[in-house]
Amino acid sequence: MIDQDPVCETEVVRATDTIELLEEFAVVSKRVVTTGSLSVRTVTETFDEEVAAHLSGTKAVVERVAIDRIVETIPQTRVEGDVTIVPVFEEVLVVERRIRLVEELHIRHETTSESVRLPVSVRRQRAVIERLPVGSPAITQPNEE
Numbered sequence: 001m002i003d004q005d006p007v008c009e010t011e012v013v014r015a016t017d018t019i020e021l022l023e024e025f026a027v028v029s030k031r032v033v034t035t036g037s038l039s040v041r042t043v044t045e046t047f048d049e050e051v052a053a054h055l056s057g058t059k060a061v062v063e064r065v066a067i068d069r070i071v072e073t074i075p076q077t078r079v080e081g082d083v084t085i086v087p088v089f090e091e092v093l094v095v096e097r098r099i100r101l102v103e104e105l106h107i108r109h110e111t112t113s114e115s116v117r118l119p120v121s122v123r124r125q126r127a128v129i130e131r132l133p134v135g136s137p138a139i140t141q142p143n144e145e
Helices: none
Strands: 037-072 078-080 082-092 096-132
Touching: none
Parallel strands: none
Antiparallel strands: 037 096, 078 082, 082 096
16 A cells, blocks of 8 residues: 655646635835924024115205395395395384385205215014924924014
8 A cells, every 4th residue: 555645645736626826916105204393483683784875955044135225115025046035124114104125035045965874773584493303392482573
């Protein structure tokens, strides 16, 4: 008799037998992993800076011109070139009334200009970013003003 050793047995595959095949395939997936966090805050700095400006203006120069003359009618205010002339008068009582022109005010307009440098305070903000280690809670701080 032949020994029935299971290791040595040979099986014959028949056409009706099914051989199962295995197939492996890879599945790629993503997940969110927290590796740390950031703290961002703004800092406002104030510093002085000089600002240049060109200023211009007009000033009135008043010149008193003595006239001391008797006139028939009251003269009107008038403009001659860049000079405004304002008559100043008084009444003088004599046997008859006369108008005496006492003086005229000659007002000349002069334009002036100058360059000035004025100090002003200005503000600038900058962002401060700090990387926090894993597991640290994010610190929320109000922005500095």
